[in-house]
Amino acid sequence: MTTVHTVPQTARADSPVVPSFAVIPGSQVKEVLQGREKTVVEVVEATYRLHGAGRTVNPPSSFLRFPDRPTARIIALPASLGGEGGVDGLKWISSFPANVASGIPRASAVLILNDPVTGYPFACMESSIISAARTAASAASAADRLSRGRPRPARLGFVGAGLIARYIHTYLEGTGWSFDAIGVHDLSPDSAAGFRTYLEQSGAVGRVTVHPSAEELIRLSDLIVFATVADRPHITEPSWFRHNPVVLHVSLRDLAPQVLLSATNVVDDIDHCLRAATSPHLTERLTGNRDFLLGTLDDVMAGRVTVPAGRPVVFSPFGLGVLDLAVGGYVYDEVARSGELRVIDHFFHELSRHG
Structure with a gap:
């Protein structure tokens, strides 16, 4: 069975600890996904099965619109993916069609992955590639x-x-x-x-x-x-x-x-x-x-x-946030396995309740 998500090992300990925080740029995302179309389709199909079985939480997307920029929008897709490992998170994706006239892509996005034990985010990754890949795989x-x-x-x-x-x-x-x-x-x-x-x-x-x-x-x-x-x-x-x-x-x-x-x-x-x-x-x-x-x-x-x-x-397809979590989790796994994970030291600073 295809594993569709992951969390850092530190977050799985019996005594919860704050996970490390990593940033995964688009170059790493592309390197992981390129040439693995069949695997990504398997990840997406496995996620559809989890969703159909009621093992996800996928609230309605929230649309941020602008009176002075009627064609533009930014969408928040929160979601939670069950199954082995489990992961929560949010995709924050903008659509600015006017970008095309300037020669840059219409959409840009980031994906945040959260540890389901502590709620702390453990990764932020460039997500326009993840979004395009999960859409194409679907x-x-x-x-x-x-x-x-x-x-x-x-x-x-x-x-x-x-x-x-x-x-x-x-x-x-x-x-x-x-x-x-x-x-x-x-x-x-x-x-x-x-x-x-x-x-x-x-x-x-x-x-x-x-x-x-x-x-x-x-x-x-x-x-x-x-x-x-x-x-x-x-x-x-x-x-x-x-x-x-x-x-x-x-x-x-x-x-x-x-x-x-x-x-x-x-x-x-x-x-x-x-x-x-x-x-x-x-x-x-x-x-x-x-x-x-x-x-x-x-x-x-x-x-x-x-x-x-x-x-x-x-x-x-409306496009489900759980698909982004699944593909993002797969990317995180592969980057971590390669030893190239870019961890931001001391990203979370206030870690004592009483100073």
Whole structure:
């Protein structure tokens, strides 16, 4: 069984002590995760099983928004992961779309891991890579699980050509996928061209095409990834999906309710996904019920539900904080095992109650 989390040995002692505090930069995070796509997918799937079994705590995310910067937000995702070892923590992730015009990524993040015995944090790590990796691993798992029982997708299409799209492509290839054709559509011609160059230079198998419209890409793709910054639905025509593709609706707000109502819908967590004006949330508002949902990805993995082959299937993952904890815990383990953990001496100073 894949171990999905850890805490420092000092925190496991019979007499609790304050754990050491380490900082793990992005370079170490990337070094640990690169080339280990199959392992990260296993970590994510194990975490979905723990979550489905009720062995996690995953409160609603908190959104910090700004009246003077309406497109920007910072989100706090607190969570607690049970199972062997156990770990608590928080991801603090910002989304500033205006960054893209300056040539820097839209999102930045840190992840704090807390010792469940004392509550003290024992690590702070760069987390935009962890966030992208767990998102991509979730998408790769869904692509595999939801395409079973139907012809394996041979034409991959990306609507949105940023960092998340790149990571999802990496995780699909890293878990054994190959495609006859890859399509790209982005409102920014520069982003679409840059992603096409990345795909070609990465040695992606299959013809790479930049499509002028989302409609053309959707109609010509069997596996479709939505990885945009859309804040409201912009895809409204169910007939574009008449060929019954598998849709990874990672950005959550691209598809109009009428599209979801014509499809089989799977989410990562029902209560989390049906909030914050996501497409599933808007569909619930429209219909007054949740009957349009088949279930969760964990339900599919466990065989509690069966995905029909004769309809489009849409996976809409809200993104669970416990996934960040699990992947972050895996990274912490690997860095500690390598002997390269960067411990900050005397980070906690006031350690006596009475001075």
